[in-house]
Each structure stands twice: as C-alpha cells, then as structure tokens.
Ligand SMILES: CC(=O)[C@@H](O)[C@H](O)COP(=O)(O)O
C-alpha cells in the first residue's frame with residue numbers, strides 16, 4: 001500500500017526498444033541484459049520490460065536471462081492472457097504490470113479496462129500475488145478504473161500518461177496534468193500505491209515527477225532514443241537528475 005511513498009519517484013527503465021534495435025536484424029546485439037546493467041549504472045532503480053504477445057522486441061529468453069541476472073527488481077509488463085500468466089507464474093518476477101495489448105497497435109494506446117472485467121482481473125491479481133509477484137494495473141487516470149483496481153485487490157496502479165505526453169496544446173496538456181493529479185490523489189485515498197508512465201521524456205517529465213504521491217515512473221522509449229546520442233548510462237543519469245530537480 002502507499003504508506004511508504006518516497007519523497008521523489010523511483011525510476012523504472014523500460015528496455016523494450018533496445019530489443020527493437022536487435023530485432024531489426026535478428027542479431028544478438030544490442031544485448032538487453034547489458035542495457036539493463038548500463039541503466040542501473042546510470043541510476044535506474046529497477047528494470048521494466050514488456051513481453052508482448054507478438055514478441056516484436058523483448059523475447060522470452062530476455063525475460064529469463066534478466067530474471068536470473070538482475071540484482072534489482074524486474075517489472076514484467078504483459079497482457080492478461082493465459083500464456084503470459086503462465087510465464088509470470090513460472091518466472092516469478094518481483095513485479096508484474098497488467099497492460100492492454102492489441103496486435104495492430106504501434107504502442108500501448110490506453111489503459112487496461114479493469115472496470116469492465118473485474119472478476120477476471122481479480123482472479124489474475126490473486127494468482128500472481130499468491131506466487132509472490134507484486135501486481136500493478138496499467139490504467140487510464142479515471143476514478144472508475146481506480147475504484148475497480150482497488151476492488152480487484154491490486155496494491156498498485158500505473159497511470160497512463162500517454163494523453164498528457166501526446167497533448168497537442170498547452171491547454172490540453174494542463175487539463176491532462178490535472179486529470180493525472182486528481183487520479184494520484186484518489187488512488188492514494190483508496191490506499192493504492194500510484195505509479196505513472198508512457199511517453200515521458202526530458203521535456204515533459206518534470207510536471208509529472210513534481211506531483212506529490214507518485215511512487216515510481218516507468219520510462220523507456222525516450223531514454224533509448226536519447227541513448228543513441230549520449231549512451232544509456234548518461235541518458236538515465238540525465239533523467240534521474242530531471243526527476244530529482246522536479247521533486248525537490
Ligand atoms: C505499457 C506501456 O506504456 C509501455 O511500457 C509499453 O511497453 C509500450 O509498449 P512498447 O514498449 O512496445 O512501445
């Protein structure tokens with residue numbers, strides 16, 4: 001629950017798109033395991049990765065290797081499918097985040113529809129929790145989804161910040177930030193630990209990191225993109241600094 005929310009959000013580095021580069025040629029490099037250690041050297045608090053049904057980037061072997069070798073928490077993002085539940089139950093990552101997934105999507109387009117499938121989500125939360133996995137639900141910043149997440153027994157939620165990140169105007173961005181702030185407050189009132197992520201970068205992270213009560217941020221694509229120019233260790237260090245400055 002949320003009694004120990006840190007003064008500034010922890011940073012989970014999502015290494016999906018290191019694997020995207022590897023999959024472009026089906027080579028064995030760049031190695032996501034090496035990337036994870038570089039991210040940790042840059043100050044990452046834990047590592048996040050998304051094992052998609054279509055395996056477009058992260059592969060099963062990456063999850064197995066990281067589970068065996070990481071000295072930190074491993075946050076496995078996955079769809080709510082029997083296949084993925086089986087993988088998570090077998091590998092037992094420290095954390096698992098249930099996300100929506102559609103084959104044709106370019107990236108995650110919205111939050112998990114928890115409110116419309118509570119019995120299924122509650123069952124999966126119970127099964128993974130019984131296996132010792134800390135489960136979070138990737139949801140839109142909406143009161144009905146927060147309430148449903150609480151009823152499903154999830155201890156954590158991750159608020160989808162994609163609409164904030166993709167806002168086409170300052171007014172729209174401000175409105176989305178208000179929506180997220182209200183969702184953080186409501187989630188904490190419900191006793192949830194509240195995380196956030198998707199589409200965050202050096203230009204937009206400060207306003208999110210400054211929101212009181214956010215426990216963790218998951219950031220990936222923008223960090224890997226920045227790493228093309230400065231390296232992953234430096235890109236993570238930059239992001240940690242931006243988060244620290246925003247949450248003073
Ligand atoms: C759930 C989420 O917002 C991301 O962590 C997710 O991994 C995005 O999918 P891609 O990494 O394939 O863009």
Ligand SMILES: NCC(=O)COP(=O)(O)O
Nearest residue numbers: 014197198199218220221
């Ligand atoms: N859950 C969000 C995440 O892990 C990273 O999302 P992005 O920074 O790659 O958009």
